[in-house]
Amino acid sequence: MSNAFARASKRWLAGACVCAALLLSSSWAFAENVTLLYTGETHSMLYPCSCPIEPDGGIARRATLIKSLRQASANVVLVDSGGFFAGGLMDEYTQSTELDTARTRIAVNAMDLMKYDAVALGDEEFNFGTKFLEDTLSSHTIPVVSSNSGCPNTSRFVIKSFPGVKVGIIAATPLSACPKAAGVTISDPKAAIARAITDVKAAGADFVVLLSHLGEADDLEMLKVIEGIDVVVSGGGRAGQESSLMVGKTLLVRPSWQGRRLGKVVLNIKDGVGSVSQVEEIRLSDKISGDKEMLALGPQCFSDSNCRKGPRKGNCQNPGTKNALCVFPQDIKVPVFVIAPKDCPTCQIDPAIESYKKMFPGLDVTRVAYPGDQARQMIDDFKLGTLPAYIFGKSIEQDPGFAESKQMFTPVRDSYVLKPQFGGVAFFLGREPIKNRIDVFLSLNDPNISTLLNMLEEFDPQIHFLAVHKDGQLAAMKGTAELEEMRRGVCVKKYYPAYFWNYLSCRGRDIESSWWQDCVGGLDPAVIKTCAQGQEGLDLLERNIALNEELQILSGPTYVVNNQNIFSSQQPPSKEEFRKIFTSK
Numbered sequence: 001m002s003n004a005f006a007r008a009s010k011r012w013l014a015g016a017c018v019c020a021a022l023l024l025s026s027s028w029a030f031a032e033n034v035t036l037l038y039t040g041e042t043h044s045m046l047y048p049c050s051c052p053i054e055p056d057g058g059i060a061r062r063a064t065l066i067k068s069l070r071q072a073s074a075n076v077v078l079v080d081s082g083g084f085f086a087g088g089l090m091d092e093y094t095q096s097t098e099l100d101t102a103r104t105r106i107a108v109n110a111m112d113l114m115k116y117d118a119v120a121l122g123d124e125e126f127n128f129g130t131k132f133l134e135d136t137l138s139s140h141t142i143p144v145v146s147s148n149s150g151c152p153n154t155s156r157f158v159i160k161s162f163p164g165v166k167v168g169i170i171a172a173t174p175l176s177a178c179p180k181a182a183g184v185t186i187s188d189p190k191a192a193i194a195r196a197i198t199d200v201k202a203a204g205a206d207f208v209v210l211l212s213h214l215g216e217a218d219d220l221e222m223l224k225v226i227e228g229i230d231v232v233v234s235g236g237g238r239a240g241q242e243s244s245l246m247v248g249k250t251l252l253v254r255p256s257w258q259g260r261r262l263g264k265v266v267l268n269i270k271d272g273v274g275s276v277s278q279v280e281e282i283r284l285s286d287k288i289s290g291d292k293e294m295l296a297l298g299p300q301c302f303s304d305s306n307c308r309k310g311p312r313k314g315n316c317q318n319p320g321t322k323n324a325l326c327v328f329p330q331d332i333k334v335p336v337f338v339i340a341p342k343d344c345p346t347c348q349i350d351p352a353i354e355s356y357k358k359m360f361p362g363l364d365v366t367r368v369a370y371p372g373d374q375a376r377q378m379i380d381d382f383k384l385g386t387l388p389a390y391i392f393g394k395s396i397e398q399d400p401g402f403a404e405s406k407q408m409f410t411p412v413r414d415s416y417v418l419k420p421q422f423g424g425v426a427f428f429l430g431r432e433p434i435k436n437r438i439d440v441f442l443s444l445n446d447p448n449i450s451t452l453l454n455m456l457e458e459f460d461p462q463i464h465f466l467a468v469h470k471d472g473q474l475a476a477m478k479g480t481a482e483l484e485e486m487r488r489g490v491c492v493k494k495y496y497p498a499y500f501w502n503y504l505s506c507r508g509r510d511i512e513s514s515w516w517q518d519c520v521g522g523l524d525p526a527v528i529k530t531c532a533q534g535q536e537g538l539d540l541l542e543r544n545i546a547l548n549e550e551l552q553i554l555s556g557p558t559y560v561v562n563n564q565n566i567f568s569s570q571q572p573p574s575k576e577e578f579r580k581i582f583t584s585k
Contacts, residue, residue, distance in 0.1 A: 033268035040081030040235035040255030043091040044107035050305040057260035059110040060290030077160045081235030082122025082213035099320045106298040112140040120171035121146045122213035126180035145171035148192030150185045157200045168205025170196040172212045197228040223247045243281045299324035310358040311401035331362035332399040339368045340388035346567035347388050347426045359401045387427040390418035434563040441558040449508040452572040490540035491531035
């Protein structure tokens with residue numbers, strides 16, 4: 001990272017501003033690296049969002065995740081780039097001043113309990129005037145930072161110290177806050193940032209983090225003339241879908257809207273040189289349980305939008321009060337028959353049922369084992385081609401969750417059959433079993449290909465490359481180069497079958513290299529080249545991928561065992577795991 005001090009080329013307009021803040025309390029820990037956790041633009045969003053897809057967020061889940069990350073590493077810095085007050089044009093859940101201020105107090109209390117190390121003042125923090133801002137923050141220990149406001153007790157910067165590493169945090173408040181803060185002075189952000197960088201580095205900071213609420217466009221302009229910032233947490237509106245981008249030597253990160261995700265940056269120093277080793281956003285999904293202390297902070301709901309269980313919507317009674325209650329309509333009883341092989345370690349039925357119960361709480365599950373008379377009769381009646389199969393009763397139409405999930409089902413007779421792409425496929429019906437046959441569908445461009453091939457070799461599988469027909473032509477994920485590699489592979493298999501596995505393993509170790517001839521050993525590369533470049537190579541590849549198209553396999557690694565059982569994996573299984581699955585079929 002840059003060690004140059006900031007220099008500004010020109011000044012912005014200056015004003016005046018009053019606000020309240022409290023001092024930073026630093027903690028000490030042995031530091032090999034430092035984890036920067038960040039939020040921004042949360043707008044006092046207390047609950048998970050009411051989104052139909054990824055209903056993430058909420059202060060309770062955020063607190064749980066932060067606790068978990070602090071347990072994993074003592075060297076954590078938690079910051080917010082501003083916009084954590086409710087109300088105003090940016091708050092889509094704004095209601096009334098009374099409810100918005102109540103929601104704000106709860107959000108600030110939650111941030112205090114989460115032990116934020118620094119928060120920036122944005123213009124939203126002045127939504128209810130400077131007195132409300134001062135009264136709300138004065139009873140908490142949140143360190144409020146603004147490098148360009150003249151507020152008493154407001155820190156121009158803070159230092160978070162660990163043995164061997166110091167993180168300096170500065171912040172910028174936008175001039176747009178001035179109309180909402182009568183009698184308050186806010187100075188030129190650029191000039192103030194430049195001075196703060198100089199001062200924080202003089203105080204020994206190894207990394208400089210800017211919490212900016214200026215807006216990304218202004219942040220990018222500022223970075224053209226100011227050096228010495230390692231990370232900008234850019235609030236004031238997210239300009240792109242990506243969570244981060246590099247601007248010269250500065251990492252700019254975009255906080256997740258309404259706190260739906262928690263941002264994470266890992267900073268480290270090695271041999272006196274600072275760097276960023278990891279950047280990610282972590283979903284605050286329903287897989288994260290809510291912290292009990294946070295759940296107890298506020299009422300159950302402020303509006304109907306806070307009353308949601310999966311696709312089910314409820315009504316908020318007595319919103320924003322201690323007696324607030326989400327009331328949901330009575331669950332509709334929905335029978336579902338699950339047909340699956342008696343022994344199916346890859347069917348994943350239990351997790352699937354749990355997810356469907358979130359959609360349809362009144363689900364009544366009956367399992368039907370295959371083979372068996374009832375299973376065979378239902379397979380014939382519903383013309384099933386794969387297992388497991390999920391057959392829902394007609395009463396599903398009455399469930400509130402059905403309207404949003406209708407596309408997942410096919411109506412058959414008086415029932416609804418879940419489409420295989422949503423229920424998963426583990427067993428093909430109507431295919432003759434071929435004992436000890438293994439078909440593997442893969443790409444040599446898979447980052448784990450070497451590990452995968454090493455695991456598979458002893459099982460002697462049939463290899464199928466992942467190519468598809470598109471607009472009458474063959475296509476592959478990596479384009480022409482990958483198709484050419486596939487054609488060379490099938491030609492090696494035809495002319496030198498005993499060497500085929502060696503060739504694949506060699507290419508898998510360095511698939512980006514164009515020197516494929518280095519992997520043919522003592523073979524004649526001219527034979528392979530002639531085959532691959534001609535119609536013969538194309539015909540061989542067409543035959544190689546015929547089973548892909550028959551079974552509609554589009555991604556991998558995917559495995560078909562004994563010509564009937566199918567499963568996929570994100571990471572290559574170990575030999576022991578694969579052997580267990582293989583021998584159980």
